[in-house]
Amino acid sequence: MPLDLILLGPPGAGKGTQAKILSQRLGIPHVASGDLFRDHLHRQTPLGQLARQYMDRGELVPDDVTIGMIRERLEQADCRNGVILDGFPRTPAQAQALDELLAGMGRSLAAVLYIRVRNELLLRRLAGRWTCRVCGAVYHIEFNPPRVPGRCDLDGGPLYQREDDTEEVQRRRIQVYQEQTAPLVSFYRERGLLVEIDGECSIPEVTEELIRAIEVRKAVDP
Numbered sequence: 001m002p003l004d005l006i007l008l009g010p011p012g013a014g015k016g017t018q019a020k021i022l023s024q025r026l027g028i029p030h031v032a033s034g035d036l037f038r039d040h041l042h043r044q045t046p047l048g049q050l051a052r053q054y055m056d057r058g059e060l061v062p063d064d065v066t067i068g069m070i071r072e073r074l075e076q077a078d079c080r081n082g083v084i085l086d087g088f089p090r091t092p093a094q095a096q097a098l099d100e101l102l103a104g105m106g107r108s109l110a111a112v113l114y115i116r117v118r119n120e121l122l123l124r125r126l127a128g129r130w131t132c133r134v135c136g137a138v139y140h141i142e143f144n145p146p147r148v149p150g151r152c153d154l155d156g157g158p159l160y161q162r163e164d165d166t167e168e169v170q171r172r173r174i175q176v177y178q179e180q181t182a183p184l185v186s187f188y189r190e191r192g193l194l195v196e197i198d199g200e201c202s203i204p205e206v207t208e209e210l211i212r213a214i215e216v217r218k219a220v221d222p
């Protein structure tokens, strides 16, 4: 059975960082809606131009556009053994659409891993975040600095700050999360899929907690 996982949590919880590590460890792709939008933006596609208007303000891109983009990605061959979803779903309508999409492929979610981090820490994390232009690896000036300032440890690529990592947009993104995405916590808890992870530990500690939780879920529902 494919291993379909969601990493849920506020912006700055460490979803992207953990998803990249888990993807390596589990051998399944990391599917991040934000990265897919940024890729469209970079390539200046019509979808990218549309998404930019929302991303620059910290708002959500409309559901139909987002769901269509994820559907296309999930249909690609490398997703056949499962995926680690990061940043999707972000609304109840997206969660519903994901269920239908997976059901259409004869699949269902294995677990929703909810990474909990207090609000006051989120802004500090987002403010110091730097991303590799080449591979998308994420660093933090204070919590996870690169070995050489301004350069990616993995490929030496230049690090940049995301345009939506200004303080005003960060605050809005956290607010949008509280309003539109946080309801998914109880949605998935009620369905017995939610596993809560303390996201305030070190990066390797959070990874180990995640791996443990996934092993437990796999044992319950192999």
Ligand code: AMP
Pocket (backbone or CB within 6 Å): 011, 033, 034, 035, 037, 054, 055, 056, 058, 059, 060, 061, 062, 066, 086, 087, 088, 089, 090, 094, 164, 173
């Ligand atoms: P992220 O990289 O996950 O922080 O996403 C960056 C931005 O992309 C968000 O602030 C939204 O504007 C947009 N975005 C990413 N994922 C979604 C989603 N599932 N639904 C709507 N908009 C999204």
